[in-house]
Amino acid sequence: MPHANRGNDAMSAPSGQHIADHNCRLFVLFRVLFNSRFYYPVLAVLFLDLGLTATQYTLLNFVWALVIVLAEVPSGVLADRLGRRPLVLAAAVFMVAEMLVLAAAPQNGGLVLFLFCLLNRVLSGLAEAMASGADESLAFDALADEGREHEWPQVLARVMQWKAIGMVVAMLIGSAVYDPSLLSDLAASAGLALTFDQATTLRFPIYLNLLTALGVLIVCLRMQEPAHRTGAAIPTTRQAVESMLDAGRWIARSPIALFVIIGGLLIDSVLRVFMTFGSAYYRMIDLPEASFGIIGATMAGIGIVVAPMARRLVTTGSMLRNYGALAALAVLGLAGVALGIPLWGVLFALPLSAAMAAVGFAVSHYLNAAVDSRRRATVLSFKGLAFNLGYGFVSLLFALALRAYRDTGSMGDGLAGALTLLPLWLVFTVLVMALLFRRHRAQLLQRN
Template identity: 30%
Template sequence: MPLYPLYALLFLDTGLSTAEVSGLFAVWSVTALLAEVPGGALADRWSRRGVLALGGVLQALAFVVWTVGPSAAGFAAGFAVWGLAGALVSGTVEALVHDGLADLGAEEAFARVHGWMTSAELLVQVPTAAAAGGLYALGGYPLVGWASVAVCLAWAALALRFPEPPREPDGGSLLGTLRLGLADVAQVPALRLTVLAMALVGGLDAVEEYFPVLAGDRGVPTVAVPLAVLGIALAGALGAALGGRVAGLPDRALPALLLLAGVLLGAVAVLPGPAALAVVAASYGLYLAVLVVAEARLQERIESTRRATVTSVAGVGVEVGGLLVFAAWAAGGVAAVAVLVLAVVPVAAAGLRRPVS
């Protein structure tokens, strides 16, 4: 999405203050949080493929609003729509891919396929950054905005081509599906523990927001910070791509890898310059391998047809887990986040075991 690397600059260049920009992010987060689980229930009750396509159309609409009405009110309205779009996609993608593989008798391939998906999301940052710069040079923010609208509509069209196995939704209504999905998490102890573990492990990914800060603190010139952060993202892409292999390791390997990622992150607090960033990259690669397997373990644990709803419940937990990372960083920087990672290890060990057949 060409707008991704530039939208914060768009807000500032339009005349918004940093406080107003923070307010926009709050609108985005709150909308996504409120719509997360209902979005998953809609995917389970109606059509996961249709919900993905609807998410693309809504995000395109958000960028249309930003492009034709760049103002504080327009940006807030766009973020509200974008938050809704994100909630529709969250949980739905995993459910659609898992059930599509299961329909082919290949559900054991989910960790490998999901790892490739996660890796691709990181690798695409490279051509996206180049495209954003080129489009801005040719036509400024309007051209970047319209190009992003086109990408969203292309996503919606491609989503409609995904195979979706037939299923019989239960619950009788959207509200019924929502209620039963929440009951699945509340009443099945093993699933509840896996959702908790997935939420805490997934929330740790919020540390990526601080990679530019780490680079700057370690003496990287501002002009070189994007390149340094890209190096960390590429290490993460490699870790995610290896998630399928990690999924085949014994259960005890998962908490051990997360423990190692936390120890490496803690070492960053005392390491200087480039060495610190290299260790951050190694830690992030290990972490994303664990995250891919954690997401696969959640899918393995869900036994009902309300897969997207349950996954969305975990998505809400991930958002809350991200807030813990923000609080830890505010309290003690990278060292405090490393302690948080170590604190999550026992929960991961208990909640991310393979289901017993």
């Protein structure tokens, strides 16, 4: 009977015809729980309130990014050789561990605090790297086994919509529970004789994220490896290296894959740099700091609107025209941001958030459609590595521009000057890319 498994234990494997639906539902839930971090709206101040210096916090972010870069492609190879499910399970375990370590970090603990936070960042980077590519490969492969690859845009649309909802909830709740004054006022309104201080509330977002991490672990335990991928052996070092080289050669020889990855990272890297300095930009255009959480929630919620539009874009238009439209949207938004219009300048941040979400949607759709199952996770990990390297390079250029402009004025002047370079850089790189891929224009104009 087609529904016989529904009454079984949650851990039992669904029948073959239901593995795709089962994994896709869990993939959506995994992405929502994994990315909806309650401490995101207060990330920097959380670490500073724990007792770290700004320099230590910057160093920890560098370590986090370095761990992802080093582990990204090897984790993809393991996912292709060993299976996707063990990698997403490892990501969940690392996420639980990172939250436990952060929850136990001693406030104002000097070197001990720094070491706790360092371990947290290493575990967080490993969790990101283990999940990268393996999670969506698990869902896409299950669809491909049933000849349902054409349903992938719908899955991505659901991911984008629910992830946006999750981010909005996390932004609003995370910033609220971090505020001791707000919690004390709420307790008084409820007739409770409770008062909160920052030393207590700073851990509340961490505790909430520990709960979602446990949710991620439960979700991963329920995921199923497609039947044709079960029973793989752990690859030797030589096999792992050969798999990486094979995936690298495939990307280099595939104009479609190269265009998808390079085009995506050119747009994504510039937008991520702006998002990193978003709060500084809001302050520069005279927005009150109390509005930052609401702005962050609004930016996250844009995914709900963008999801059906992105799905329609990738299923009806050509790759070249879609990338061109997203690049144009990003350039217009960045140009508006560069004007530094007081208060109303925040409106130009909205198309940037929309473009960033749509780029991620398009890259996943086109790359999964182009690559075969045996190297899918490795190729997706190469994509993740390329995106992180692109972001790091543009961040370095932006930092140099900030320093150059700051030497001739205030910090606000430095940020305003550096922001004017972002649309110019994107236009320049897009023109260079158009020149490099001009021979493949006909192929890129085909509808996908």
